[in-house]
Amino acid sequence: MKFRFKRMHYCAALCFILLNLTSYAQKIRFGANSLIDYQTEKGIFNVYVDGELVLKDAFSAGRVNKVFISSKDFKKRTTQKSQFKNSVGKGLCYRFTAKNEAGLTLEQSVYAYTDQNFFTIDVKVLGADLSSNEMFPLKGELVTKQDFSDFTSLFVPFDNDTFISYQANLLKIGKENTSSEVTAIYNRINRNGFVIGTLDHDQWKTGVISKLQAPTLLDLTVQSGFTNEEITRDKIAHGFLKDSSITSSKVLFGYFNDWRLGMETYAKTVRKNEKPIVADWKGPSPVGWNSWGVMQEKISLDKAKKVVDFFADELKQFRIGDVCYIDLDSYWDNMLKGDDYSLLKQFADYCKSKNLKPGIYWAPFTDWGFKDGPDRKAKGGQYTYGEMWTKVGNGFYDFDGARALDPTHPGTQMRIKDMISNFKKCGFEMIKIDFLGHAAAESTQFYDSKITTGMQAYKVGMEYLLKCLDNKMLVYAAISPSLASGKYVQVRRIACDAFKSIKDTEYTLNSVTNGWWQTYLYNYIDADHVVLADESEAANVARTLSAIVTGTLISGDDFSSDGQWKARATKLFQNQDLLKIIEDGKAFRPVEGNKGKSASNQFLKDKGKVQYLALFNYENKNASVKIDFQQLGIKDQSVLAVENLMTRKQIDIVHNSEILLQPAEAIMLKITLK
Template structure:
């Protein structure tokens, strides 16, 4: 490895001595850093424009042999050494620049900057190093309390707030400049919605720390406080009553943070998600977005065997399959939620699983591995003949059992052998029953900071959670290979252990419920790069209100417009799982049929058989906002069915879009009042000469357009989805070496075989003139295109990676 050392030699190795030669500069890609002689702080510029000024690193620690805490800031150092070294890792090749700050005694802070040849961002971390062990729970690799202006003054300037988990009806927010300091969990964007320029910052490692980015900005457009922090807890957001657990060693390092400046903050957030996957790849899944049904939407505690059989039969009809209400493998999912094992015995469950498989369906169970609701049964074994009791696995906080403040469940120690054994016991049972789907709930109860953990080397909630999740993932792969797993209430990070994750807390069928789900899609669409599937919860068309005895109190018959809003909120988010009761055999304790099965079936036959909408779900990932500062909100709790549409920082956008190789989709929501306005083609990146047709998908009508855009017209409390079909794409051929390790394209008989080391998102086939012949949503590393029906000639295969990057455009001679 080529290593070049530059020593800042001073009389006493101190930056503050007058004989110092001047500022020190180092750079990587578009970034340039200047370590200032007078302040001992670093100014950071991108493309010669200042981004952050006066930055430094900071660590709070104590000697492991004592308790007195000390805070060290790099601008208080007595000396510094700069070391450059070559990089080659999962991010590719590049250069690492390390600043080794020395202090009195043997303590050093090492600030590492990572620059990569193929990425426009840099990574940064800080490490405290000593000859004797130290303990720390607060490491700040980059901080500035100086004024920095990289955005012009603009009323659309925002700071993205990302919630730690999805419990307690938590929300994303786009905070206005000039407001209170924003503390965002794991990631943020500081952006102008109008120009779309934005600074992205976030942690890309999630094995030890709960991290946060703290930002304050003035209404003038100036950011006057910026901090990347590893070691953040807060009872109302991370659900912790304790400070973050400490990590001890002769070297303790922060998480690795990404910093990037983008012309489009939305692409920056996608890049942030992709950077995470280079550290920890997502869990694989070959089925694409799931289609199906969840029992918790209407049946809830009244779930029963015959009711579920009826639903399986109803949704497996050819009318749904032919219309595309199936996943990429032609399957639908039957998700059995809470109370399924209370109301059905193993014989019934096994019969139901067999029935679903015969109809090419998946069936799944509900689990809560890291929480306990049976606090009155502390002396009970975790399962029959288990050597551990409920009380043995409960997490202690300040010496007492701890209930998660978001949901009231008892938290457990994820590292306790009883917790692991109970999880394995459940998975064995799921496998015996023939299940191949698990919804895992209240996992946020397993990542709280505790007094201690059974595995003594583990000292933080995130470490404990990873310990459990890794074993859970591996055991599911062993006992239920290929199973679909989805987290319900859970932290966003770490993400690599399950296929999907709910984007929100519970949501049913009202417009406010849809707005709540779309809040997460508005500002957290990018999480579908972390999880294969974003889950918008059950999509309910005809709702049910229960009384305290779980008997039907009333049936809520939402309008078709409201149904379209709720269904579209799911379609543009990810999973497409309905929640109505379609069975006349599901009744409450009084013998009353749950919901209105006849009306639910009628709505399903009308709305779930829309071929264009179903195709859109399979082809597209999560939609993203066209703007990013126009959130509106309505009450989610309390007056649940009251329509409201007022500006709110934690609201949801009205305009969303998604682009594929063949089309640009635009969704327009009218949550309360009718919406009528023009979409400018330039705003959504569409060239008017490349538009062949615009079709509204819910009504199936063609929409006229001009050379600048098109007009949408949405009735009150309804939604319209527009598909802008392209005439052709750019057919210029890039130089691509086919057959490398990164990408291989080969003709085998009448098929074109494509394989890639990186997961492929979309493969499209074009004629040489740019006409679209086929588009396939892949979500795999290998794909074949059948070309037997094409005449001999020259065609173009266009391959797009899961992160949205085009990796090849290659001429291929195909046909017979």
């Protein structure tokens, strides 16, 4: 018995030692062949993919009550492990918890997906009377076996205002690269790369910041609570969250063989994580017309009816699913007489009589007449505009020539309810909403004191707008936050205003080159109004194909007046081969993305046995485009036929064929595989 007793104590002691030893390192597996090595005594972790180190000395932190607190500050922590299954996938959640002498608890949650090639992480701080406007769910050092000399850092804008561009920047030692909400850092030769991005956008604006410190070492910081006037448009620092617990945005980290697949995976994951509030659109891909392209302030009922007649009589085949929208943009109030909406109802009824769907435009969170003073009474209630303005310091938030309205103010909401009610009474079936970024501005004090950040205010405003719309219209966002709007609208314009020139085409396709993945975040992304005007036929074709590549087609010429644009529209917009491509509403993929502020000149859409390849020349001189089947993912011997859909002629191409494009020319190839 004595021997057995000693043996039992020896076994217990050995188990205790083993448990404590293993607690110093947690081996967390995720995806097909990836591992997180969490060193619990240091509060840091390394990430390996296929046995190779890709993230080194990573940790989480926050600035709470003006004190910086980091997972590295603690020597002891508890670890909880539990299974999870959510809308994204399934796996194991590891929760690392530590507490300091001041009574603050820091909690890291790592979600290791067994069925996804990424993990997610967030950090939470718990305590009494907490206040923070800076949380760092992930900080560390990206590493590569060779060096970062061929790597590109993708800049994703917060919104699509001020003609901002996406940008693919080659990494340079000492240069800091900052992106809004998400970035891809990828090898421009083999496309291998990292994708790091936020999955929720209700509370924080987040910046993803990288800086190359050495040829093989890239600092990475993900900062929830990021503002920068040139990126997020904010005039002040990020608002403070105040509670007994404050949690950062949840961040996805993945390493992918093809960064394009990584960005698509990211967008799909955001959509699963942030379930849309707006109804999932069951109708056909939107095509139609918008008045801002050319008509702009000259809009009138007579001119709008003439446009309707042109679409009804001369563009009968410009439909998808027998649907086409005729949308009145800004200056539709030329048809308003006080509170009399009868002319607008006449327009909507006239559209419907011609089997067309009427659309309208509005900017719900802006005051364009603020220079006329604060005492003007807003429609729908008893409040003045001065009471509704978004407060910033001792002033207000002015941008784009308009003053922001506080989305949490009852006067703003009464105005929205009144306007949307009138639109619905008129019978509009589509609404283009604009300047939504004004609703996301950080404020010194919102009317609703429980709302303390711009993204919280954006949520309040957009949810109220959707409540008023009641799923009665197709909802299209123009200028708007890129990531945060996915829950609220069915269509989002991919860039800022684009009109008619080949440079407009290049600008639009810069956003598609680097932001095409938003096709999985929204029902549709849109290339803005396609204007033909008096440009060359080549430029007209390029502008049209830029829309096809994006996934929808909204035209913008003044079809109430005569000009070459009518004949060109009749030919281009009724090309059934092109319309068939956008029936699914999905954007093309860029063949290459490392084009700086320019755009890829090749875009591919994979439809199984049919591959659509769009080629562009953005220059006013001849250019040749090489067709590299390996880059396209096409086997040379599998090509059965190639047709130029613009000329409807068969052409012969093989691997590394060069196609000559005329100045400003674009073509669409249909590649049929065996």
